[in-house]
Amino acid sequence: MITERVLSILSNIVIFLLNAIPDTLQFPEQLLNSIYHIYDVIFENVGFLSMFIRINTILTLLPLVLVVINLEYIIKLIIWVLGKIPGLNVH
Amino acid sequence: MKNHKKWIPFIIFIILCFLIFSKHGLIEVKAETFDFTNAFNSKTIRYYYYNNPNDKIFTNYSNTFSSNKDLFVKNSYSFEYLNGFRIEGSSSDFNNYITTHNSFYANVVIHFRFYYALDMTRQYNNYWNPFYAGEQWHESSSGSSHSGGGASFGEDNTGDYDILENEDSLYHIYIYGQKLDLYRFTEGFTDSTEGYTDVYAYYSKDISVSLPSSYYPLEFIHDLENDKTDYGRYPYNDTSKKSYFEFKLIEFSSTRNDVDFTSYYDSDSCLIDESCGFGLQDNSFLGYIKRIWNEIIDIPNKIITFFRDTFLNLLKSLFIPEDGFLDSIYQNIKSLFEQKFSILLVPYRALVELFNRFNNLSNINTNNFIINVPEFTIPGFNVPIINSTSYDLNNVLSNNTIHTLWILYLDFLDVFLIISFLNLTWNKLNSIIGAQIVENEIMTVTDNDVYDSSTGERLFGRINVSKSHTYNTRRRL
Numbered sequence: 213m214i215t216e217r218v219l220s221i222l223s224n225i226v227i228f229l230l231n232a233i234p235d236t237l238q239f240p241e242q243l244l245n246s247i248y249h250i251y252d253v254i255f256e257n258v259g260f261l262s263m264f265i266r267i268n269t270i271l272t273l274l275p276l277v278l279v280v281i282n283l284e285y286i287i288k289l290i291i292w293v294l295g296k297i298p299g300l301n302v303h
Numbered sequence: 304m305k306n307h308k309k310w311i312p313f314i315i316f317i318i319l320c321f322l323i324f325s326k327h328g329l330i331e332v333k334a335e336t337f338d339f340t341n342a343f344n345s346k347t348i349r350y351y352y353y354n355n356p357n358d359k360i361f362t363n364y365s366n367t368f369s370s371n372k373d374l375f376v377k378n379s380y381s382f383e384y385l386n387g388f389r390i391e392g393s394s395s396d397f398n399n400y401i402t403t404h405n406s407f408y409a410n411v412v413i414h415f416r417f418y419y420a421l422d423m424t425r426q427y428n429n430y431w432n433p434f435y436a437g438e439q440w441h442e443s444s445s446g447s448s449h450s451g452g453g454a455s456f457g458e459d460n461t462g463d464y465d466i467l468e469n470e471d472s473l474y475h476i477y478i479y480g481q482k483l484d485l486y487r488f489t490e491g492f493t494d495s496t497e498g499y500t501d502v503y504a505y506y507s508k509d510i511s512v513s514l515p516s517s518y519y520p521l522e523f524i525h526d527l528e529n530d531k532t533d534y535g536r537y538p539y540n541d542t543s544k545k546s547y548f549e550f551k552l553i554e555f556s557s558t559r560n561d562v563d564f565t566s567y568y569d570s571d572s573c574l575i576d577e578s579c580g581f582g583l584q585d586n587s588f589l590g591y592i593k594r595i596w597n598e599i600i601d602i603p604n605k606i607i608t609f610f611r612d613t614f615l616n617l618l619k620s621l622f623i624p625e626d627g628f629l630d631s632i633y634q635n636i637k638s639l640f641e642q643k644f645s646i647l648l649v650p651y652r653a654l655v656e657l658f659n660r661f662n663n664l665s666n667i668n669t670n671n672f673i674i675n676v677p678e679f680t681i682p683g684f685n686v687p688i689i690n691s692t693s694y695d696l697n698n699v700l701s702n703n704t705i706h707t708l709w710i711l712y713l714d715f716l717d718v719f720l721i722i723s724f725l726n727l728t729w730n731k732l733n734s735i736i737g738a739q740i741v742e743n744e745i746m747t748v749t750d751n752d753v754y755d756s757s758t759g760e761r762l763f764g765r766i767n768v769s770k771s772h773t774y775n776t777r778r779r780l
Contacts, residue, residue: 223635226636227635230639235643236644236645244649247649251656257674259673265713265716266717281731291311291312294312
């Protein structure tokens with residue numbers, strides 16, 4: 213209840229401020245659709261890429277590679293979270 | 304110690320990966336037994352079944368009960384195995400069942416219906432009081448028999464049931480010190496060789512109970528008529544298998560699924576044994592004192608229950624927003640953003656669409672080796688330079704040799720990628736939590752002053768610096 217009230221007040225303030233701003237230029241949807249069309253060209257022919265490399269392997273390894281490359285930051289984040297837990301004495 | 308703690312986040316990361324991948328089915332966890340350890344007072348229950356029945360077989364129970372009867376479905380025979388599970392149904396169905404079902408897993412036990420089988424011969428010498436309308440017990444020369452139709456039972460059923468008017472002859476069942484209202488239903492088995500009967504008293508409201516501390520095998524009741532196993536039973540204080548905690552199974556499958564039944568299980572509940580006041584009511588003065596004592600002992604539990612259930616819910620409602628509340632705020636602000644700053648949201652929408660496409664990559668047809676060449680025309684003129692065409696490379700792969708080579712190539716590539724990934728992981732780990740090899744040089748400094756041999760005058764000094772040796776140390780980062 214309290215949290216809901218506070219969040220409602222904050223959201224109403226944000227909405228009020230946003231309403232005070234005039235509308236900006238509308239982006240033409242056709243331009244966005246052309247971007248999507250490029251995606252279509254790429255992703256519809258990904259099946260052809262599977263001739264040279266297995267797509268499932270890429271889909272499995274790519275997130276893992278991203279995680280490993282950023283492992284240092286992830287570990288720092290975990291250590292930071294663990295450091296907030298009293299009693300663990302992790303620095 | 305300090306160095307060991309550096310491995311903690313890495314271990315947590317591995318555990319998280321395992322949990323995530325096991326959740327998505329990449330790692331299957333199967334168990335032969337269902338462990339109730341955490342939920343049921345550290346008691347492991349194993350279930351199993353036998354191929355060969357070797358115990359008593361109840362005689363033909365010819366009475367049929369209404370289909371609303373939740374707990375038993377009687378057909379012709381019921382077979383009960385010692386330390387096995389009980390199957391009810393016709394003998395042919397039973398034989399078919401045991402030949403086709405070798406093992407299964409039981410998941411989740413909630414919503415107990417409580418059975419307590421009472422040995423009514425202690426109370427009643429000749430006959431049983433009909434506890435609901437329409438039923439009559441008749442004493443016969445060979446034993447007791449049961450006539451009349453069956454009655455459904457429980458709150459949702461429409462059968463006949465009644466609460467006994469004669470309180471003196473009523474058995475009261477206590478669970479956690481709470482007196483239960485009884486909906487009585489009697490049924491019996493007639494066995495001319497043994498002459499015993501079972502009487503079941505039901506508590507129709509769903510309660511959560513903890514299983515007894517003593518170990519008894521878990522039984523499952525398979526409804527052959529409907530081909531489902533909805534109920535299991537856990538014999539309580541079993542020497543004669545007359546008393547059961549019968550419970551409804553939520554899921555009965557061939558693999559073990561992790562189900563969170565902590566919401567159903569009252570972890571603060573005590574065991575169902577005499578120390579909790581469970582059992583037949585003792586009408587003596589001592590029993591009365593015992594009941595009062597149990598009520599007094601239970602007061603702290605009731606206070607805790609009050610604070611946990613009501614106070615905690617109140618706190619939750621104060622600070623935790625309802626479902627959908629945050630979502631509605633997000634949608635409102637998002638729509639307003641799109642209206643005001645639509646041009647700024649284009650990169651965001653393009654990025655989200657890219658991630659969605661990438662996410663759906665696993666659903667694409669990976670054997671789509673068709674090269675589509677679109678039509679190219681001279682701009683401004685409707686003259687095609689290249690006509691649209693397509694080449695299907697599957698025709699090349701239709702050759703078995705080429706196909707086999709292609710699969711081998713893909714496999715080698717997979718191995719190469721995985722090894723490269725492992726190498727990357729190893730190098731990264733070494734750079735983060737590994738050690739550096741540091742070469743240390745030991746320099747030797749000597750003074751070689753030059754003196755005049757005749758006068759002994761020091762002419763000049765000379766310092767020699769030489770590298771005597773090197774050694775390596777591992778420097779922890």
